[in-house]
Amino acid sequence: IKRIGVLTSGGDAPGMNAAIRAVVRSSVYHTIECVGIFRGYEGLIEGDFEALNARSVKNIINRGGTFLKSARSEEFRTKEGRQKAYNNLKKAEIDALVTIGGDGTFNGAIVFNEEFDFPIVGLPGTIDNDINGTDYTIGYDTALNTVVEAIDKIRDTANSHNRLFLVEVMGRDAGDIALNAGIGAGAEEILIPEQDMGRDRLVESLKRSKKSGKSSSIVVVSEGDQIGKNILGLADYIRENLKEYECKVTVLGHIQRGGAPSCYDRVLASRLGVGAVDALLNGERAVMIGIVHNKIVSVNFKESLKGSNKIDEDLIRVADIISI
């Protein structure tokens, strides 16, 4: 391998810059050239490339977002789009790709690898932590801290006014952010897609906790949860059936994707970035580099997409017990 291309695709995540930096510097370390591809697969199709060296990635380990920018490319889903991308790679003499993103990014990589037999290694970069074969994804830890900080602030005002707050958090179809941030922020209830609570049980449980002496309550609602999907409808239902509290709704939204990456995410991204170049040099293809029990592992792309169902039952039990 003489020249590696690196791109970020799908929803951005804090730590993506640190991952790019590690890929670039690891390439330089192994005397391989590195090319940055802008706006994910879109830039691959348009040939939006720029040579990167060790200094091109200075002062970015601490920055949120991705300086290579990101996109969700519709054109890459088409055969014509992928053919254009391949032609551009050949023209630029890029031998291998490192793609940083989530399941959409890996799906695109699988098809591309199969069609053109092109070496690709992926890094899990998403705040959702919804990738199989890795304990953590880049950006997840930072997002958790952002959510906990926001809920701490909401708790102050909830408590001052004896109110109930429904706080919607991201995660797409995965409840990892909701469950872990909910525990960390001391939420009374946590609604996640992996476990259907039902509106009535929620109301009953909130009534019980009010009776037991709680003066305010926080319910963390994952955006993918069945009853949480319509959070305003849920709030109306609670207002009708739970007169004890005034109910407010906060949707945290994209603040969860921004901000300086946590130290954990910076270290994780650095380890995975170095791991990606190592894997390419070892002849690995169509794999994701992940972390399992604090060891860097490589997982077949297809394996990484086999559902994200890694919610720990024990965590659900802990959440139940400590919110009593």
Ligand code: F6P
């Ligand atoms: O995958 C990351 C994520 O932030 C999800 O949690 C969320 O559902 C989605 O992306 C939002 O996507 P967009 O920024 O395109 O609206």
